Amino acid sequence: xxxxxxxxxxxxxxxGQNVTFRCDPISEHNRLYWYRQxxxxxxxxxxxxxxxxxxxxxxxxxxxxxxxxxxxSFSTLEIQRTEQGDSAMYLCASSFWAAxxxxxxxxxxxxx
Amino acid sequence: KNEVxxxxxxxxxQEGEFITINCSYSVGISALHWLQxxxxxxxxxxxxxxxxxxxxxRLIATINIQEKHSSLHITASHPRDSAVYICAVxxxxxxxxxxxxxxxxxxxxxx
Numbered sequence: 001x002x003x004x005x006x007x008x009x010x011x012x013x014x015x016g017q018n019v020t021f022r023c024d025p026i027s028e029h030n031r032l033y034w035y036r037q038x039x040x041x042x043x044x045x046x047x048x049x050x051x052x053x054x055x056x057x058x059x060x061x062x063x064x065x066x067x068x069x070x071x072x073s074f075s076t077l078e079i080q081r082t083e084q085g086d087s088a089m090y091l092c093a094s095s096f097w098a099a100x101x102x103x104x105x106x107x108x109x110x111x112x
Numbered sequence: 113k114n115e116v117x118x119x120x121x122x123x124x125x126q127e128g129e130f131i132t133i134n135c136s137y138s139v140g141i142s143a144l145h146w147l148q149x150x151x152x153x154x155x156x157x158x159x160x161x162x163x164x165x166x167x168x169x170r171l172i173a174t175i176n177i178q179e180k181h182s183s184l185h186i187t188a189s190h191p192r193d194s195a196v197y198i199c200a201v202x203x204x205x206x207x208x209x210x211x212x213x214x215x216x217x218x219x220x221x222x223x
Contacts, residue, residue, distance in 0.1 A: 033210050042116075042198055042213030043155075056209055089153050098142065101211070103155035 004104035006092050012110045013082055020078045021107045025094030032075050033101065034067055035091040036060065043091055049075060082111045114139040114201050118214035126222055131186040133217045135199030138180065145200040145211060146173050146184050155198070158184070189221045 005024045013019050025032045030051050035043035046065070047057045051072040061067075064082075069075040079086055089108050095101040115138040125131055135144070143162040149155045159166050159173040161182075166173050170189075175182040186193055196218050200211040 035210070035213075037153075040215075042200075042215045043211075045203055045210035045212060048210045056203075058210075091153070091155065093155075100157050100160045101145070102157065103147075106153040106155075108153065 004092055004094050004102050006090075006104035006107050008107055009105060010108045010110075012112060015084060015111055016081055018078065018080045019082060019109065020076055021090055021092075021109075023075045023077070023092030023094075023104060025073070025075070025092070026102055027073075029094035029096050029102075030072070031095045031097065031101075032069055033093045033095075034075070034077050035093065037089040037091060037106070038087075046077075079109075082109075084111050087111045114141065114203055114212050116199055116201055116212055116214040118199050118217055120217060121215065122218045122220075124220045124222065125189055127190060129189050129221075131189050131193070131219065131221075133184045133197050133199075133219070135182045135184070135214055136180055137182075137199075137201045139201075139204065140177070140180070141201045143202070144175055144182050146182070147198040147200060147213075149196040149198060149216065158197075186219075191221045191223050194219055194221050 007022045033048040034046040037043040047067050049069040064080045067077045089106045091106045092104045093101040117136050119134050146159040170187045172185040196216040198216045199214040203209045203212045
C-alpha cells in the first residue's frame with residue numbers, strides 16, 4: 001500500500017464549472033476525512049466517513065459541496081458551480097478508527 | 113468546538129539550535145496531533161499523543177492534559193527541518209470526529 005492517494009493533484013477550472021476529486025485511502029482504514037486549506041492557514045475540517053456512512057459535515061460544506069464514499073473504500077468530493085472562493089488545497093486523510101491519520105498530497109484547486 | 117492556538121507563527125533559527133513550538137487548546141481531548149507540512153502541500157503525521165511525552169529521533173512532543181497545552185521540541189535543528197509544523201486536536205474533543213488545526217508555525221533553519 002502506497003498510502004493515501006488523491007487525484008488530480010492540480011485542477012484549474014472556470015468559475016461556474018463542476019469539479020470532482022477522488023481520494024483512495026489506505027486499504028484497511030475505515031475512516032476517511034476531507035479538509036480544505038487556504039494559503040497561509042491551517043486545514044479546516046469539511047466532512048468525514050466511517051465506512052460508507054457520512055457521519056459529520058462542517059458548516060463550511062455548503063449545498064454546492066457533496067461527498068460520497070459508496071463502498072466504504074474510495075471517496076469523491078464534488079463542488080458544483082465553483083466560485084473563486086473555492087480555490088484551495090483539498091486534503092484527504094484516512095485512519096483506522098481513532099488511530100493516527102495519514103494524509104494524501106492534496107488536490108490544489110484554482111478557480112479562474 | 114475546540115480552538116487551537118499555536119506560537120510562534122514564524123520562527124527563524126540557526127542550525128543546531130534547540131527549537132520549541134507551543135500549542136494550546138480549549139476543550140479536553142482524547143489525543144493531540146503534531147503534523148509537518150512541506151511546500152507543495154504534503155502533510156506528515158509526526159506524533160499522536162494523549163499524555164506525557166513521546167520521542168522520535170530529534171523530535172520530542174510533550175502534553176499537559178490539565179493545562180491543555182503541548183509542546184514540540186527539535187534538538188540539534190537542521191535546515192531539512194524547515195517546514196510548517198501544525199498542531200491538531202479533535203473538533204469536539206473526542207476520538208470520533210475530524211481534527212481542528214492550528215494555523216501552523218513556519219520554521220526556517222538557516223545553515
